[in-house]
Every structure is written in C-alpha cells, then in structure tokens.
Amino acid sequence: MTAPQATGREPEQATGQATSQLGWHRVLDWRPGSPWARAAIVLLLVAPIAIAGTMMWAMWDPSKYLRNIELAVVNHDAGVKKRGEYTNYGDQVVEGLLKTDYLNFAEVSEQEAADGLTRGKYMLVVTIPEVFSQQATSLTSDNPVRPEINFAANDYYGTNASFITASLVPQVQTKVENAITKKYADQILAGMGRMSDGLTAAADGAGRLDEGVAKLQEGGGRAVEGIGKLDDGATQLADGATTLAAGTSRLGGGIGELSAGAGKLRDGAHELANGTDRLAAGTGQLADGAGQINAGVAELTGKLIPLLEQAQAIAPQLAQAENTLRAAGLHAQANQVADLRAKLDPASGTNMVSQLGRLRDGTAQLHYNLSDPSAPYLSGVLALQNGAHRLAEGTDTLGAGIGRLADGATQLDAGAHKLADGAGALSRGTGQLRAGGAELAGGIGKLKEGSGELSTKLAEGANKAPHIPHPDKSAEQMAVPINFTSTNLHPVQTVVSETDPTAKQITGGVSMLAVMVFGFLLMLLVALLLPYYFGRIPPRSALSVASAWLTKTAVNAALLLALAGISAAAGWSPHKWGLVIVALLATAAAATAVYQLFHVMFGRLAGGAFALGFYALGVMVFGGVWPILAVPAFLRAFHFVHPMTYAKDAFVVATDGLAGGFGAAAFWGPVGALVAFTIIALGISVAALRVRGRAAASVQ
Incomplete structure (x- = not known):
C-alpha cells in the first residue's frame, strides 16, 4: 500500500514544480507592454543621469558668477600720522577692492554689513579694524604688530559657498597684501634714500674738511718757512x-x-x-x-x-x-x-x-x-x-x-x-x-x-x-604682512585644532542641511512609501486625499522636529522656537502636498521619479546649499517657484530672530507661500482624482 500512495503524490509534486518554474519564467521574461510602462522605465533610467548632469552643470565653474555676487567691505581704520604725514592704509585697501572689476564690492557701514550678511544680501564681508594703519606702520617700531582683516560669511545662504570663496578669498588677500607690501617697500626705500642723502652730505662735509686741512698744512708750511728766514x-x-x-x-x-x-x-x-x-x-x-x-x-x-x-x-x-x-x-x-x-x-x-x-x-x-x-x-x-x-x-x-x-x-x-x-x-x-x-x-x-x-x-x-630694533619680528611681518581671520554666522563645521586644519567638528550651521536638505529627502521617501489616499472607497473625494495628506504631514512634521533636535544637539540655537515649529509645520504640509501631487498625477513609479527630480532641483536653486547667484540663470528662474526656497526663508528668519517689527513680513510671507503651495497642490490632486473617477464611471 505504500507504493501506490507514493505514486499518487508524484503528479501533484510535478504540477507544483511546473507552476513554480512557470512563475519565475514570467518574471524573468517580463517585457513592458504599455507605452506608460516603457516611458516609466526610460524615465527611471534617464532621471538620475539628467539630475547628475544638471548638478554638474550648475557647479561646473561658479567663479564666473563672481561679478553677480555682492560683497561688502567695512573700513573702521582711523589712519596714522607718521613723519608729519597722514596715511590711511584702510582707505587704500578699500580703493583697491572697489577697483577690482571681477569683484562686486561695496563699501558699507558695520550695521548695513551685519544686516546684509544675516539676510543673505552679502556672501562675504571684509572688515578692516580701527588700528589697521597703526599696526601696519609698526614694521620698524620696538613692537611690530601684524595688522588683521576679518572675513565673515554665513553658511545659511550657501553651505557650499566655500567652493567660491576658496578662489575669492585668496584674490582678496592678494589685493590687500600687495597694497601693504608696497607700503612696506616704500618705507624701506625711503629710509635708504634718506640714508644715501645723509652719506652724500657727510661726504661733502668730509671733502670740505679735507680742503681745510690742506690749506692748514699749506699755511703751516709757510709759517715754518717764515720762521726759517727769521732764523x-x-x-x-x-x-x-x-x-x-x-x-x-x-x-x-x-x-x-x-x-x-x-x-x-x-x-x-x-x-x-x-x-x-x-x-x-x-x-x-x-x-x-x-x-x-x-x-x-x-x-x-x-x-x-x-x-x-x-x-x-x-x-x-x-x-x-x-x-x-x-x-x-x-x-x-x-x-x-x-x-x-x-x-x-x-x-x-x-x-x-x-x-x-x-x-x-x-x-x-x-x-x-x-x-x-x-x-x-x-x-x-x-x-x-x-x-x-x-x-x-x-x-x-x-x-x-x-x-x-x-x-x-x-x-x-x-x-x-x-x-x-x-x-x-x-x-x-x-x-x-x-x-x-x-x-x-x-x-x-x-x-x-x-x-x-x-x-x-x-x-x-x-x-x-x-x-x-627687532629684525626678526619685522622680517616675519614683511613675509606675512596681514593676519586674516574668518568668522561665520552659522558655520556647518569648524576647525578644532590649531595645528591640524583637517580636524573639524560639526556645529549649529548643519541645521540647514539637516532640516532642509535631509528633511525634504526623508519626506520624499515617506511620499514614496505611503499611498496618496486611504480607505477602500475610490479616491474621488477630498476626504480620501486629505486623510492621506494629514497622516503623512504628521509623519513628516515628526521627522523635521527630530532633525531639528539633532541640529540643536550639534549647537543650533534658534531665537524663536515657536516660529521654528510653525515654519517646520508649514514646510511639512507643503512638501507632503507637492509630493502627493506628483504621486496622484503620474503614479507611484513615474511620480516618484518626478518627485526626485523636483527635490534635486530644489537643492540646487533654494539657496541654502549653493548661493543662488552662483547658479546658471536658467536654474535661477526656479528659485521663486520652489517650496524649499520659502521653507528656507522662514527657517532662517525664525533662527536669527528677525520676525519682530519689519521682520514679521520676512517670516509670515514665506509661511504664506508654503500655505499657498499646500492649498494649490491639494486642490489639483483632488480635481485630478475626481476627473479620473468620472471617467472610470462613464466607462462602466
């Protein structure tokens, strides 16, 4: 009885194996049948290449945009009076910077420079201290002091601005050092000239002394001759x-x-x-x-x-x-x-x-x-x-x-x-x-x-x-005439070792990357993983879209708050936490609505590709990673139509405490723009689903 039972199971096993082999064969032998499937595959293959190519184009040679980037110089130098002549080296440095055609420098007050740096108007602020001329003329004094010039930046308006300043700062330093080195050379050559005049005058005096001695010798000889005749x-x-x-x-x-x-x-x-x-x-x-x-x-x-x-x-x-x-x-x-x-x-x-x-x-x-x-x-x-x-x-x-x-x-x-x-x-x-x-x-x-x-x-x-009096110190000052210092309102990272410039530490400025760049990326992943509507009913009503939007908005807001907490642990300390929370909620709502719109309009696969491209475009044009004036004009046009731009503006205003008084418009304006993005995206999503629902009903 054992054999017949075994024989009865063999057909079933064979049928299962055949079915399994047929399933894998279908997967391996699958070909896109519809034009939409083929377009989606092509889009998935081309989108990363297009995004990478666009980013390479945007970052290929940013130095050519230096003429468009506004730079500020603040001159506090009081000048110095030496040898009866008044000199102001700070004015000469400013004049040299203003005459540089390829640099867009403007001389402004300290308050205007601080406001412009905080609000992103100036990418770099050069500050000349009050004692600049006094220290610059101390080369031959008992206590030579190397003068200082400060470069100030703000990573909130371009965390990758260092790619530009890496070529900009050395040019500015060269302009400044050339002006000071020329003055040092003028001092030395003038001293040598005065010494030459003194030696020439001394030689003339020695010549006259020699003539007097010769005549004295001649008179003495005549006196001796007269004495001989007297004898x-x-x-x-x-x-x-x-x-x-x-x-x-x-x-x-x-x-x-x-x-x-x-x-x-x-x-x-x-x-x-x-x-x-x-x-x-x-x-x-x-x-x-x-x-x-x-x-x-x-x-x-x-x-x-x-x-x-x-x-x-x-x-x-x-x-x-x-x-x-x-x-x-x-x-x-x-x-x-x-x-x-x-x-x-x-x-x-x-x-x-x-x-x-x-x-x-x-x-x-x-x-x-x-x-x-x-x-x-x-x-x-x-x-x-x-x-x-x-x-x-x-x-x-x-x-x-x-x-x-x-x-x-x-x-x-x-x-x-x-x-x-x-x-x-x-x-x-x-x-x-x-x-x-x-x-x-x-x-x-x-x-x-x-x-x-x-x-x-x-x-x-x-x-x-x-x-x-001190040749060694003076020689060191001539070799390196200026001590350039740098400050940053919101540095992404700072050097923690004086001897090792590669030893750096993440600081509060990373909040721009963490909350904005990584935040929008995480919200993109949430949009890809969660559906654009909830429930069994067909997504024809606003309720089906709104329920999914509210759920993902809550998740995204939690993610942004978590990233804000990580940034705070790194040293980020905003002035207005309440406004920061409002900005993060508005950002989560707008990003969720826009990503959901791509999902609704193009489906999960193609919509995800469009959303990824939209995210990459935002990273390039929102002005937080790359200075907006340092990107090509074609991409710059998308700066004002991307929600990341307004999310960054609201985030910066809340962080720097600029929302009081006149700054109220600077905060609530971007928040209003995010609300507008949210309403428009949700409205288009609901309208598209209703149109599709009516079309499906008419077909049935």
Missing part, C-alpha cells in the same frame, strides 16, 4: 754783531783815528740799542700771537681729535655700507664712502687725527721758541738786546777817546750795515710768518666748519636711516 736773519745779525765787536776791539788802539766817526758811532750804537729793543718788543708781540695760535690750535684739536676718534668707530660700519652700496651697484657713492673711511681709519698714518696732532705739536714748538727765555731764538734776541745796550754804554764811555776809535769806527760801520741787513731779513721773515699765521687761522676756521658740518650730516644721516 737766518738772526744769524746774520749775530755775525754782524761779532764783526762789530771785533771792530770795537780794534778801536782800543785807534781812538784817535775814530774821532771823526765817534759821533756817528754813538748815534749808531744808540740806534742799534733802540732797534734791539724794538726787536725784543716785536718778538714779545709775536710770542703773544703765537700763544694765541697755540691756544686756539690746542682748543680746536682738543675738540676735533675726540670727535674724530669717535667718528673712527664708524669706520667698520662705513666698510659695510661701502660693500652694501657696491652690491647695489652704487659705485660712485661707494667710492665716496671709501674716501671718507680712509680719512677716518686709525691704521692710516695720514688720518686726520695724526695730522691734527702734528699741527698741535708744531704750533706749541713755535710758541716755545718765541716765548721761553731759555729757547734758542728768544735767548739770542735777549742776548743781542743786552749786548746792544752795553755797546751804547761803551760808546758813551768812549766819548773821551773818540780819536783812538776812528779806525774801529769804519769796521763798526761795516758791521752795522751787516747788522742792518740781517735785521731786514729778520723783519721780512717775521712778516712772512705773520702772513702764514693768518693763512693758518683761515685754514683752521675752514677745518672747524667742515668738521662741524661732517658731524651734523653724519648725525642727520643716522637719524634718517631706517632703524629696525
């Missing part, structure tokens, strides 16, 4: 006196023979005594003049030598300046600096300090010979004076024996002539000495004037030269 005259005078003494010795045996010339001898002797007195008096006057010269030279050298010795200390610095000028190609100025350094170099035997020392010693020696009774010259003059007076006394004594002095009188006359010649030579020598002294005084005056001018010009050159 020769004194020698001749001594020889004549010796000859006269010999003649007077021979007068002892011939007094009688001198009777005729006794009177002349007496007169000549007295005249000789008077002449020696005048010679001694003249020598005293000459000694006084020499003393004054010596004192003046000593005082002058006492002032000049320390000054020049101090000036010698800059010889190494002049060598460095010479090398710097030669490296810069300024060979003429370098040669002037080299000549000045040679005159100041302590190692040179012909430096001005050594020459002034020899001048001081020479004038001291001259004063010694003319004023010291123990000196050879003055002692000779005094001895001559004493001898002449003794001679006069002797001639008086010889008055009684004038006859015996007749023979000696002739010899005495010859000696007197020689003495007269020597005295004349001495007189001419002293005249030349006096003239040389005058020239010496003039040369010394020019030397003093030139040295004073040299000291003054060197001091002026040092003061005019750029003084940089």
Whole structure:
C-alpha cells in the first residue's frame, strides 16, 4: 500500500514544480507592454543621469558668477600720522577692492554689513579694524604688530559657498597684501634714500674738511718757512754783531783815528740799542700771537681729535655700507664712502687725527721758541738786546777817546750795515710768518666748519636711516604682512585644532542641511512609501486625499522636529522656537502636498521619479546649499517657484530672530507661500482624482 500512495503524490509534486518554474519564467521574461510602462522605465533610467548632469552643470565653474555676487567691505581704520604725514592704509585697501572689476564690492557701514550678511544680501564681508594703519606702520617700531582683516560669511545662504570663496578669498588677500607690501617697500626705500642723502652730505662735509686741512698744512708750511728766514736773519745779525765787536776791539788802539766817526758811532750804537729793543718788543708781540695760535690750535684739536676718534668707530660700519652700496651697484657713492673711511681709519698714518696732532705739536714748538727765555731764538734776541745796550754804554764811555776809535769806527760801520741787513731779513721773515699765521687761522676756521658740518650730516644721516630694533619680528611681518581671520554666522563645521586644519567638528550651521536638505529627502521617501489616499472607497473625494495628506504631514512634521533636535544637539540655537515649529509645520504640509501631487498625477513609479527630480532641483536653486547667484540663470528662474526656497526663508528668519517689527513680513510671507503651495497642490490632486473617477464611471 505504500507504493501506490507514493505514486499518487508524484503528479501533484510535478504540477507544483511546473507552476513554480512557470512563475519565475514570467518574471524573468517580463517585457513592458504599455507605452506608460516603457516611458516609466526610460524615465527611471534617464532621471538620475539628467539630475547628475544638471548638478554638474550648475557647479561646473561658479567663479564666473563672481561679478553677480555682492560683497561688502567695512573700513573702521582711523589712519596714522607718521613723519608729519597722514596715511590711511584702510582707505587704500578699500580703493583697491572697489577697483577690482571681477569683484562686486561695496563699501558699507558695520550695521548695513551685519544686516546684509544675516539676510543673505552679502556672501562675504571684509572688515578692516580701527588700528589697521597703526599696526601696519609698526614694521620698524620696538613692537611690530601684524595688522588683521576679518572675513565673515554665513553658511545659511550657501553651505557650499566655500567652493567660491576658496578662489575669492585668496584674490582678496592678494589685493590687500600687495597694497601693504608696497607700503612696506616704500618705507624701506625711503629710509635708504634718506640714508644715501645723509652719506652724500657727510661726504661733502668730509671733502670740505679735507680742503681745510690742506690749506692748514699749506699755511703751516709757510709759517715754518717764515720762521726759517727769521732764523737766518738772526744769524746774520749775530755775525754782524761779532764783526762789530771785533771792530770795537780794534778801536782800543785807534781812538784817535775814530774821532771823526765817534759821533756817528754813538748815534749808531744808540740806534742799534733802540732797534734791539724794538726787536725784543716785536718778538714779545709775536710770542703773544703765537700763544694765541697755540691756544686756539690746542682748543680746536682738543675738540676735533675726540670727535674724530669717535667718528673712527664708524669706520667698520662705513666698510659695510661701502660693500652694501657696491652690491647695489652704487659705485660712485661707494667710492665716496671709501674716501671718507680712509680719512677716518686709525691704521692710516695720514688720518686726520695724526695730522691734527702734528699741527698741535708744531704750533706749541713755535710758541716755545718765541716765548721761553731759555729757547734758542728768544735767548739770542735777549742776548743781542743786552749786548746792544752795553755797546751804547761803551760808546758813551768812549766819548773821551773818540780819536783812538776812528779806525774801529769804519769796521763798526761795516758791521752795522751787516747788522742792518740781517735785521731786514729778520723783519721780512717775521712778516712772512705773520702772513702764514693768518693763512693758518683761515685754514683752521675752514677745518672747524667742515668738521662741524661732517658731524651734523653724519648725525642727520643716522637719524634718517631706517632703524629696525627687532629684525626678526619685522622680517616675519614683511613675509606675512596681514593676519586674516574668518568668522561665520552659522558655520556647518569648524576647525578644532590649531595645528591640524583637517580636524573639524560639526556645529549649529548643519541645521540647514539637516532640516532642509535631509528633511525634504526623508519626506520624499515617506511620499514614496505611503499611498496618496486611504480607505477602500475610490479616491474621488477630498476626504480620501486629505486623510492621506494629514497622516503623512504628521509623519513628516515628526521627522523635521527630530532633525531639528539633532541640529540643536550639534549647537543650533534658534531665537524663536515657536516660529521654528510653525515654519517646520508649514514646510511639512507643503512638501507632503507637492509630493502627493506628483504621486496622484503620474503614479507611484513615474511620480516618484518626478518627485526626485523636483527635490534635486530644489537643492540646487533654494539657496541654502549653493548661493543662488552662483547658479546658471536658467536654474535661477526656479528659485521663486520652489517650496524649499520659502521653507528656507522662514527657517532662517525664525533662527536669527528677525520676525519682530519689519521682520514679521520676512517670516509670515514665506509661511504664506508654503500655505499657498499646500492649498494649490491639494486642490489639483483632488480635481485630478475626481476627473479620473468620472471617467472610470462613464466607462462602466
């Protein structure tokens, strides 16, 4: 009995297997039979490609829309007055930004910039602080400070605006840095120019000093020559006196023979005594003049030598300046600096300090010979004076024996002539000495004037030269002249590490992406998963559509509130939670109605594809992900006919607390637009279902 039972089951099993194989065969061998099915398949295949292509087109090169994007600059710079000249670097930066053709900058007040940034009028606000010029001119000060400029943005009006600012901000930074770097270069070059002028003036002063020293040397030579001639005259005078003494010795045996010339001898002797007195008096006057010269030279050298010795200390610095000028190609100025350094170099035997020392010693020696009774010259003059007076006394004594002095009188006359010649030579020598002294005084005056001018010009050159007390800090400031800071009203993410720019943290600005972008996406999924009407009755009445709409609206509102809670956990803190809830409810109602309309009009499959495309279009044109002015004009036209635009506007106004006073229209206007989208979409859905219901009834 077992076998027949088994045999009875085999046909049933075979039939089941055949039926199963036939079902899978139908699934695998299915072909779209109606045009609507084929169109739906094509739409499902083409829609993602079309959406992706449209998004790539919209984001291909947003930088070309920079001329359309409004940018603001706020200048608080108070300027600075330096070296008697007022400068405002902030004005120059603003002028440079306003003159940039491809950037649409406008200079506005701080309040206008803040309002425009909050309301999305300006994508970027550049703020120049009050102390900008003061810090910019601190390059060569004791405490150089790098000036700051702030860039402010608002991610609520374009979370992907960084793609634009990534190319915009460096251009703005370059404009600003170029303006400041040029001013830094102007300061350095102006300082070098002033230093060059100071060195040129110092070189001129050194040249005049050199001329004065040359004339001083020439006058000193003439003084020495005059002194030599004076010495020769004194020698001749001594020889004549010796000859006269010999003649007077021979007068002892011939007094009688001198009777005729006794009177002349007496007169000549007295005249000789008077002449020696005048010679001694003249020598005293000459000694006084020499003393004054010596004192003046000593005082002058006492002032000049320390000054020049101090000036010698800059010889190494002049060598460095010479090398710097030669490296810069300024060979003429370098040669002037080299000549000045040679005159100041302590190692040179012909430096001005050594020459002034020899001048001081020479004038001291001259004063010694003319004023010291123990000196050879003055002692000779005094001895001559004493001898002449003794001679006069002797001639008086010889008055009684004038006859015996007749023979000696002739010899005495010859000696007197020689003495007269020597005295004349001495007189001419002293005249030349006096003239040389005058020239010496003039040369010394020019030397003093030139040295004073040299000291003054060197001091002026040092003061005019750029003084940089902290080269390292100043070099860092020149390398990076501006410290650019950035702020964001609603940043999506912020950098949390100063050393790692890739370490970022999600912040409250993500609420725009979470609530708007992901919210509309989740509401799209809800529309695809839930039917567009509830109940068994045909969907011909408003009640069947409204019941489905209310159910999905409640689900969507819950989703949006959940996303808002997630955003709040990330740091989002709206000013008006009540208005935020109103905006989210209006958004849920409008999105549900529009997605339901696509479902009603085109069915679940094609309607879902249209809804997906409508969502992708909204992401591109609603202005929360991509700045509206940075999308192509064709897509920009859909900005005002998409519910995501008005949902974003109401959401931003509620978040920033702009709904009070004038802002009431800014909030209730978008909410009213969402209500209008809801009513229109529901009305079209109900009308379409009624038309279809009537058509179905007429067919039956």
